[in-house]
Amino acid sequence: MASTTRTAALLLLLLLLQQSSVFSWKKEEFRNCNQTPFCKRARSRKPGSSNLVVTDVSINDGDLTAKLQPKNAGEAKEEQDEVVKPLILKLSAYQDGILRLKIDEDPSLDPPKKRFEVPDVVLPLFDEKKLWLQRVSTEVLDGDSAPSSIVYLSEAYEGVVRHDPFEVYVRKKGGDRVLSLNSHGLFDFEQLRKKKEDEDWEERFRSHTDTRPYGPQSISFDVSFYGANFVYGIPEHATSLALKATRGPGVEFSEPYRLFNLDVFEYLHDSPFGIYGSIPYMLSHGKAHGTSGFFWLNAAEMQIDVLGTGWDSESGIVLPSSQGRIDTLWMSEAGIVDAFFFVGPGPKDVMRQYASVTGTLAMQQFFATGYHQCRWNYRDEEDVEQVDSKFDEFDIPYDVIWLDIEHTDGKRYLTWDRAAFPHPEEMQNKLAAKGRHMVTIADPHIKRDESFYLHKEATQKGFYVKDATGKDFDGWCWPGASSYPDTLNPEIRSWWAEKFSFKNYVGSTPILYIWNDMNEPSVFNGPELTMPRDALHYGGVEHRELHNAYGYYFHMATSDGLLKRADGKDRPFVLSRSFFAGSQRNGAVWTGDNTADWDQFRVSVPMVLTLSLTGISFSGADVGGFFGNPEPELLVRWYQLGAYYPFFRGHAHHDTKRREPWLFGERNTELIREAIHIRYTLLPYFYTLFRQANTSGIPVVRPLWMEFPEDEATFNNDEAFMVGNSLLVQGIYTENAKHASVYLPGGQSWYDLRTGITYKGGVTHNLEVSEESIPAFQKAGTIIPRKDRSRRSSTQMVNDPYTLVIALNGSLAAEGELYVDDGKSFSFEQGAYMHRRFVFSDGKLTSSNIAPPASGKALFTSECVIERIIILGLSGAKSALVESANYRVDIESGPLNLRGRGSSAVLTIRKPNVRIKDDWTIKIL
Structure with a gap:
């Protein structure tokens, strides 16, 4: 009877949970700091x-090593009534101005278990950049009574370990500090120990016991x-770009x-509450120093305070803003200290260092x-076909149509509902004929059904996460009773990856890609709708120790699966909702289950910018x-x-x-079509930026201060953003807006993207806005490659000609780049690509190769050509000479060929017909 009641209760729970309207954010469902004992x-x-204090400093294997222990070592802590064991400290210096600090328990003192160190995040090649320390300078600094150990970091920076009291910091050589740890003496490390008879280590929240x-x-x-004005980073939170105290x-x-x-579900905007992903990485920026960063490689729950001016007046610590310092407090439930200091000094330097x-x-x-x-969801094959054909009917390009959980057989992932999708290969082949693709969802919860081959295999092989008693963890998600593969284990990641082969994923084709949702992991009947902290993973690791990285490992395994499916030839595409540091190597991320309101629309910009920074x-x-x-x-x-x-x-x-875009009336369909068309014209520019992010870590979209690090008006601006170094975009975030205040950073002019009209930099402009577009500007001194012909999908644009838009600065000069490869394979890694630089100077436009020599690669x-060159900020010329071929082409002058007004200082060279692969020069006559 009890079993029947329990089953009925669970079924009722599942029914309620599947009605997602009950999932709106409820404060009482989640712990706050006061309900979280470590916080x-x-x-x-x-x-x-x-x-x-720091003792026993020495050099071992090129690192500074030492012991970290209480000043009165050997005395017992009152609350523990036992001697505190010394910790082991290791400091390592790396190229590019990176300092790494590790603090852990001493394994020779036999702790109850090895504390978890997060694997597979730091690049394997990173250790090759280590600067092997030969010696340590020992000096008494800043009037201290005890010495400090100083290590070489770069020509401009050095790392310092202060012995008494313990502190680690980076400073400019002989000068100002950049970053410090424990400058306020708040360091605490709770060591693992044996439980006493009268101790209760259990923690309870609502109906759950840890x-x-x-x-x-x-x-x-x-x-x-x-030297910081603001700090940024530590996603994911639906709040401002500059973090609030x-x-x-x-x-x-x-x-x-x-x-x-x-x-x-329905997360709040403007809140410090954690949502789908976690990256414990914070950046600062200020006019005095520039940019610096701090990253703590730790996957346990973390809470971080940004401490405002006068944050601890009780103890006499008051920090005047003129001091130019921002203090933060980092708190984690478990793990070790594995921290990285990035000194910059420029924003892009820090991005490269973190990458x-x-x-x-x-x-x-x-x-x-x-x-x-x-x-959620296209109902069946007919629905997919109708949506696809409507995009063509209304001349709206798109590349991918997605299927959510309902396309499966009873929420069994990597299967099809054969009543709704009886011919999945044929459906995909029809999309492929138009150059389009499909994405299907595959979540980590596997339906506990003995007839389901995935569950049967995982059970037999012991591949599931275990509960605290060692049994397969059994939680509830969309399929009902579910278990979760333990993707911390490389063997299990490999097993999951094999499931994406065409043999195993029946009905999939080469144009099918994957979406990982619910991989926080989401457990409907778990504490805070996730997995219990005392669940067990590979190697005896508790879930509390790796929780924030679970989705990362699942994302990694799925991405590996698509790589294996293609025999390593084609690049995978996998979208993930949950993420951790390093997720950028696995694929894309989105900001989760937002809401259709203006506030959520507005907060999407700082959320995307924060993800980009990290x-x-x-x-x-x-x-x-x-x-x-x-x-x-x-x-x-x-x-x-x-767009x-x-x-x-x-x-x-x-x-x-x-x-769908055509369901809101003819005028709104036209406006949405125009927005999507703008994206497609800019795809060559976006793809070039994706390659830059791939090679350098510098993001596709950027906060204004990344491009204008000296302009203080940009430091707290998160309504506008840069796309690369050339485009500034600002949304319209209020209903019935007639005007928008747009700050254009100083030092150059800006050209309206639609009209070519020039605006002065360093000024906030009160602009009239219409329903047709949002404020978007091209920076003077830049060249943007476009493709202006409308096609069904991006893959059908491959052979289309290019347009170059040249925005001249005050010196009548500009430059830009274009990156092109086959758009699909990994052959670019062997040099199979083109990378061109365009420079306009002294009345000449020159194209040159900037790719390394491809000999032996x-x-x-x-064979694509340039069919049009638009020059903004120049007038009067009548013709141009293509010097390499020695022929002339006419130049048209007048407004841009776009709706609305246009600047008269616009020249258009039509059909110069120079190929993008060639070196050439065009001279304005």
């Missing part, structure tokens, strides 16, 4: 309480950023920024940079909002802005009204 303890600590078999094991410390007099937020991956540790963006297939059409360059928000029914004006504005997201996808919940070529 509450860390926040209660007073400056100077760590009382730690057994905590290893007891308290948290770590906390303060990090200070010097969470503690101190008059602060807006009373909760820390939480990093704990959670499935949060050298965690990797750059995986180079995407060309089709992935186009528009994606998604809904390495996740291929990201975007669901255009139109996942929940709710956007009014037509909001939907149009979202398409107009979303500039790196990842451009429309998506909607199944309870919403259908919202695979080759790539293209």
Whole structure:
């Protein structure tokens, strides 16, 4: 009887959970800091309480090593009544101004278990960049009574370990500090120990109990950023780009920024609450120093305070803003200290430094940079065919149509509902004939059904995450009772990857790609809708130790699966909702289940920018909002802005009204079509930027201050953003807007993207806006490659000619780049690509090769030509000479061929017919 009641209750629970309207954000479902003991303890600590000193400093294997212990070593802590064991400290210096600090328990002192170190995030080649320390300089600095150890970091920077009191910092040689750890003495490291008879280590939240078999094991410390105006990063939060103070007099937020991956439906905007992903990486920027960064490689739950001016007046610590320092407090439930200091000093320097540790963006297939059409769910093959044909009927290009969970056989992933999708290969082949692709969803929860081959195999092989008792973890998600593959284990990742072969994934074809959702992981009946912290993974690792990286490993395994499916020839495309540091190497990310309202639309920009700053360059928000029914004006504005997201996808919940672009009346269809067309004209520019992100870590979209690091008016601006170094875009975030205030950074002019009209930089312009477009400007001194012919999909644009748009600066000069490869394979890694630089100077436009010599490598070529050259900021010329071929072409003058007004200082060279693969010069006569 009890079993029957339990089953009925669980079925009722599942029914309720599947009605996602009950999933709206409920504060009481999730823990706050006061309900999280490690956070509450860390926040209660007073400056100077760590009382730690550094001893036994030496050089071992090119690293500085030492012991870290209480000043009065050997004395017992009152609350533990036992001697605190010394910790092991290791400091390593790397090329490009990177300092790495590791602090862990001493394995020779036999701790109860080995603390978890996050694998497969730091690049294997990173260690080759280590600067082997030969000696350490020992000096007494800044009036200290005890010495400090100083290590060489670069010609401009050095790392310092202060012995008493313990502190680690980076400074300019002989001068100002850049970053410091434990400058306020808040460091605390709860060591693993044996449980006493009278101790209760269990933690309870609502109806859930965490057994905590290893007891308290948290770590906390303060990090200070010097010469900083603002700090940024630590996604994912739906809040401003510049992080707000969470503690101190008059602060807006009373909760820390939480990093704990959670499935949060209808998340709040302007909140420090953690949602789907976590990257414990913070950057600072200021006019005094520039940019610096701090990354803590730790996958346990983390809480981070940004401490406002006067944050601890009780202890006498008051930080005047003139001091130019921002203090932060980092608190984690478990793990070790594995921290990286990035000194910059420029924004792009920090991006490259971080990328050298965690990797750059995986180079995407060309089709992935186009528009994606998604809904939960397209019902059947007829629905897919109708949607596809309507895009053609209304002359709207798109590249990918997506299928959500309902396309499967009873939520069994990598299967098809054969009643709704009886001929999946034929359906995909029809899309392929138009150069289009399909994406299907594959989540980590596997239906516990003995007839389902995936469950049967995983059970037999012991491939599931275990519960605290060692049995296969059994939780609830969309299929009902579910278990989760333990993708921390490389063998299990390989097993999961094999499931994407054409043999195993019956009905899939080469144009089918994958979407990983719910991989936080989402567990409907778990604590805070996720997996219990005492669940067990490969090697006896507790889930609490790796929670924030679970989705990362699942994403990695899926990406590996598509690589294996293609025998390593074609690049995979996998979208993931959950992410961690390094996820950029696996594919794309989106901002999750947003809502169709103006506030959520507005916050999408800082969310995407923050992801970009922390390495996740291929990201975007669901255009139109996942929940709710956007009014037509909001939907149009979202398409107009979303066309500039790196990842451009429309998506909607199944309870919403259908919202394909042609369903809102003729005028709105026209406006949405125009927005999508703009994206497609700019695909050559976007693809060039994706390659830059792939090689350097510099993101596709950027906060204004990344391009204008000296312009203080940009530091806190998250309504506008840069696409590369050439385009500035700002959304319209209010209804019935007639005007928009747009700040254009100083030092150069800006050209309206539609009209070519010039605007002065360094000024906030109050612009009239219309329904037709949002403010978008090309920076003077840049050249943007475009393809202006309208096609069904990006793959049908491959042989189309190019247009170059040249925006001249005050010196009548400009430059830009174009990257082209086959858009699909990995042959670019062997040099099979073209990379051209265009320079306009002294009345001449020159094209030159900037790719390294391709001798002995695979080759790539293209017969595409330049069919039009638009020059903004120049007038009066009548013809041009193509010098290499010695022929003349006419020049037209007058407004741009776009709707609305246009500048008269525009010249258009039509049909110069020079090939992009050739070196050539065109002289204006």
